[in-house]
Amino acid sequence: MKERIKKDAVIIGAGMAGLTAALYCGRMNLDTLVLENGIIGGQIANATDIENYPGFESVSGSELIGTLQRQAENFGAVIDEFDEIEKVTLKTSPKIIETIEKIYEADVVIIASGMNRRKLPLPEEKKFAGRGVHYCELCDGHAYNGKIIAVMGGGNAAVDAANFLTKYAEKIYLIHRSEFRADEVSQKRLRANDKVEIMLQTEIKALRGSKRLEEVEIFDKKTGETKTLKVDGIFVNIGVEPNTQLFKDELTLSASGRIIAGEDCRTEIEGVFAAGDVREKEIRQLTTAASDGTTAALLAEKYLAKLKEAN
Amino acid sequence: MVKVYSFESCPWCVKVKNYLKARGVEYEVRDIELDEEAAKECQKISGDLTVPVTTIDGVNYVLGFDKRKIDALLGIGNSQLA
Numbered sequence: 001m002k003e004r005i006k007k008d009a010v011i012i013g014a015g016m017a018g019l020t021a022a023l024y025c026g027r028m029n030l031d032t033l034v035l036e037n038g039i040i041g042g043q044i045a046n047a048t049d050i051e052n053y054p055g056f057e058s059v060s061g062s063e064l065i066g067t068l069q070r071q072a073e074n075f076g077a078v079i080d081e082f083d084e085i086e087k088v089t090l091k092t093s094p095k096i097i098e099t100i101e102k103i104y105e106a107d108v109v110i111i112a113s114g115m116n117r118r119k120l121p122l123p124e125e126k127k128f129a130g131r132g133v134h135y136c137e138l139c140d141g142h143a144y145n146g147k148i149i150a151v152m153g154g155g156n157a158a159v160d161a162a163n164f165l166t167k168y169a170e171k172i173y174l175i176h177r178s179e180f181r182a183d184e185v186s187q188k189r190l191r192a193n194d195k196v197e198i199m200l201q202t203e204i205k206a207l208r209g210s211k212r213l214e215e216v217e218i219f220d221k222k223t224g225e226t227k228t229l230k231v232d233g234i235f236v237n238i239g240v241e242p243n244t245q246l247f248k249d250e251l252t253l254s255a256s257g258r259i260i261a262g263e264d265c266r267t268e269i270e271g272v273f274a275a276g277d278v279r280e281k282e283i284r285q286l287t288t289a290a291s292d293g294t295t296a297a298l299l300a301e302k303y304l305a306k307l308k309e310a311n
Numbered sequence: 312m313v314k315v316y317s318f319e320s321c322p323w324c325v326k327v328k329n330y331l332k333a334r335g336v337e338y339e340v341r342d343i344e345l346d347e348e349a350a351k352e353c354q355k356i357s358g359d360l361t362v363p364v365t366t367i368d369g370v371n372y373v374l375g376f377d378k379r380k381i382d383a384l385l386g387i388g389n390s391q392l393a
Contacts, residue, residue, distance in 0.1 A: 039322045039323065039326060041322070045322050046322060062320065062322065081326065081329065082330055082333060082378060084378070130359075130361050130374055130375065131359065131361075134361075136322075136323070138320065138321065138322065139321045139322060139323055139324075139361075139362070140361050142318065142343075142344060142360065143359065143360035143361055211358065212358075212359070
């Protein structure tokens with residue numbers, strides 16, 4: 001029998017939005033639990049140089065998130081990074097969050113579950129995952145010291161990953177199916193490095209190797225040519241997708257799979273808020289995630305006060 | 312003794328170490344960045360340098376953070392965290 005635990009607020013996700021919400025909830029003396037089954041910090045945990053967060057010329061994701069985590073915990077928020085949510089029921093009062101180990105009852109739920117990296121959509125991906133196909137340059141880049149690798153993608157995350165990996169690899173191919181979307185500063189840095197060969201308008205069609213990845217088959221869209229590239233590893237950065245599987249039966253999702261909520265972060269269910277990249281919105285930045293976390297927490301406290309008054 | 316092949320700035324390695332701590336499991340850190348011997352051992356165990364690699368006997372191992380697999384490897388059931 002699972003233990004039932006009552007909480008004022010359960011925050012799902014410990015990225016920038018979730019931890020900011022936890023910091024504010026903690027400061028308002030709400031009994032707050034944050035559930036995270038991935039890495040604390042989410043997408044930015046692996047970022048090496050964040051240069052667009054106000055107040056910091058350059059800061060690593062782990063440093064920024066480490067500080068924010070301590071701030072949230074100092075104000076009483078509890079973060080559980082090992083339990084895993086199995087089911088959420090949001091339309092009841094209280095709302096129910098069932099994990100592998102416990103059942104939480106909460107008056108407020110703040111969903112800040114963020115995004116996951118999109119997997120390489122090739123059938124061989126499973127065979128080579130962790131054996132030449134990687135999604136975290138900070139975790140696995142060191143294994144490619146003096147080796148030949150490819151980075152797939154053309155956004156900021158891909159270009160920053162390639163820039164970071166130049167410190168290990170002897171040669172890097174940056175492969176992207178269309179044109180760069182990354183900002184000019186990152187592109188310029190990448191182009192200036194002799195180790196890097198940029199291959200735009202190029203698709204990866206197949207992965208090959210016996211026990212681990214040995215080569216990729218690429219298709220040049222400009223020339224219509226197919227060729228084989230010897231690589232020891234490939235780092236995939238082809239975008240992200242919202243982490244909303246748990247909520248699809250409870251909340252209306254947008255065409256892109258995100259949760260529909262306004263700038264006030266209120267969803268269609270009273271007491272349920274969506275904050276950060278998981279919320280459908282036009283601008284998704286670290287700063288706007290922090291802003292959402294703040295808004296959701298402050299409005300959650302208002303909702304709880306109203307609830308108390310009514311009872 | 313449980314060994315965790317890892318390096319300092321690797322976020323999933325930190326998660327494995329935190330998990331073992333929370334479960335009250337003693338472990339030895341084998342840093343593959345600072346210790347060449349540890350890197351060689353890691354390569355021998357998993358055939359690769361991707362970490363974290365958690366092992367007791369140097370034969371059976373868990374790559375990455377997978378709570379269920381780590382529990383099974385260490386023989387710790389679905390008990391409450393220490």
